[in-house]
Amino acid sequence: MYDFKNTIDRRKTDSVKWDVKPNELPMWVADMDFKTAPEIVEAMHKKTDQAIFGYEEPQSDYFNAVANWYEKEHNARPKIDWMMFVTGVVPAISSIVRRVTSVGDNVLVQAPVYNIFYNSIVNNGRHVVSNDLIFDNMAYQINFKDLEEKLSDPLTTLMILCNPHNPVGKVWSKDELIKIAELCNKYHVKLLSDEIHGDITFSPYTPAFSLDKDLIQNLMVCVSPSKTFNVAAIHAATIIVPNVNLRNQVSRGINTEELAEPNSMAIPVTIAAYEKGHAWVAELKQQILKNKELVQNFLETELPEVKLVPSDATYLLWMDTKAVSDDSKKLADFIRSETGLYLSSGDVYRGDGHDFLRLNIACPIDTVEDGLNRLKTGINNYKG
Template identity: 55%
Template sequence: MEYDFKNAPDRSHTDSVKWDVKPGELPMWIADMDFKTAPEIIKAMKEKVSLGAFGYEWPQADYFNAVADWYEIEHGYRPQTNWMIFTTGVVPAISSIVRRVSHIGDNVLVQEPVYNIFYNSILNNGRHVLSSNLVFDGEHYSIDWTDLEEKLADPLTTLMIFCNPHNPIGKVWTKAEVQKIAQLCQKHHVVLLLDEIHGDLVRKGQGYTPAFSIEAKSNVISLVSPSKTFNVAALHAAYEEGHDWLKKLKQQLNENFDYVSQFIQENVPEVKVVSGDATYLMWINVQKVTDNSADFAAFLRKETGLIISAGSVYRGNGQDFIRINLACPLAMVKDGMKRLVEGIRKYSK
């Protein structure tokens, strides 16, 4: 089947969070794709709508088998269906798990810079954020294993939230790394909670390691969802028909990433792409332009209409970075890059 990755649906005036913008602005921030979702999903939804009844429902065995089939086909590991619990979303699940497995005043360990909503789920529930910051060497991020174990050994640390693959840096953790973190958590009686919502969006290289596939998983909770994969955050969708669409999507994302990487290298060499091989979110080092990514992001929007995410919201060394969403038609990507160059030149003056 042919899929359209060249045209973006017009979502202005539709209650879209991403597209609630002023005329002429270009939003490339929130993790929301500007592609129509898979036609197979749209077809299934039309069939459901045509029934004309929307009473109480609950997923049955066919749903959980579809999830298991998806992970076996896409990732080479089949989870047991009796491991699965249906929830209304990854973020509500994180907040519920924080309340259930930790206590008020406990430490919840994260690895900054990391997805900013983690902080809301921790702090809003009366827990403390404890970070074992990822180490950045100017090229890549890595784990400080000594620091991580020291903080896991803290008696007040009862839960660790691990982003796998990582948002915003796009890093795909190896199976050995996932296994080692799980073993350290097990050793120190810490529950390991993994946000694996970007697991299907590994664009190249090794695939991601689902938490259920490792050996030390007795204290592991994995959260997965099709919402990022198929851009159905406002829905609860099925897993059965999306394999071919996902393959074509990743081809388009790689084309977008390759274009931006080359464009930045040729036109604004003072900034540097640091992103890994996962997600559709590019992590860009703007340290030579600014040490205040929030100020720079506000300037970009005001001067060029380009809306991106300031890396500072992810903490860690995020003040030196911006995050740009490249899940949109290439024409929109090119427009965004022109605006970025214009903004950098104006800001540098």
């Protein structure tokens, strides 16, 4: 019913992704080449037609739309008064780092992980401590012994969890979330769960706010329609904080930093996405599965030295390239200069990322095919 086939020319449209040379094919940043849901565009037209763009504040229909979406999509309903509007997940993370930790504290992450977490920590004068994920038998696991050791350090005051985990595409299980939350509680570490990728999941995903009451008193969850519906430049996200004291602290942070006021499109887009976007997301997920299957088959038959890490979330694929090179930056730069295919080099995510490349498959299947052919040429030329 929806269009996930047609290619849209995004060159010279101020797109960060498509600011590339004529022969280049960008498959790096988490930005889809699909038009967003027409229901969202309709809501934007309605807003534009009114032609007044004064100050706005989200009302109960915004928060109800968020809660209803989580209830319908994920069987978990956040309470209305737990929620705050914010102008993006990264702004929220940076603000929370500043508000709930002190300069010089340790903030724990699990590398390889979304590279911007490091900026939010380091640019604010905090230290990064990583509980590196273990890669074994083509799957990532949490080293809980190491996690406990690092959380027990009195200088560790915040953990940033990525669920589902970008770039490895893993949905953490409810049991794993309980263990993480218990450890954070035990050592008085606040837990910030970035769940921006939660809607594009192919196995059960448990929003952290749905855990038992005593496990969510230190918890802050960030969600947004931006990845799900390709509306990143709308700058709309929601922070969910069950504990009232912590919520007030976070709220003071985002308000003093002027991150709590929506632009004219943020509210209509979020409400339309969450109220009318179910069918669009269901179709999107089917297309992503098809694209992933194509990649899987291609790599197995045409490029067996590159291994696809099995994943159950996101449209970002994590490819193990260690049989070709343990220097992903060198490899990614080479592939780009030889073939024009622009991938994310795994090293920016730290941990074992130098052995991996990340491929964004949220594009028409013909584009995926083009990317795969370029990848094959690039890898073969690299090997010489």
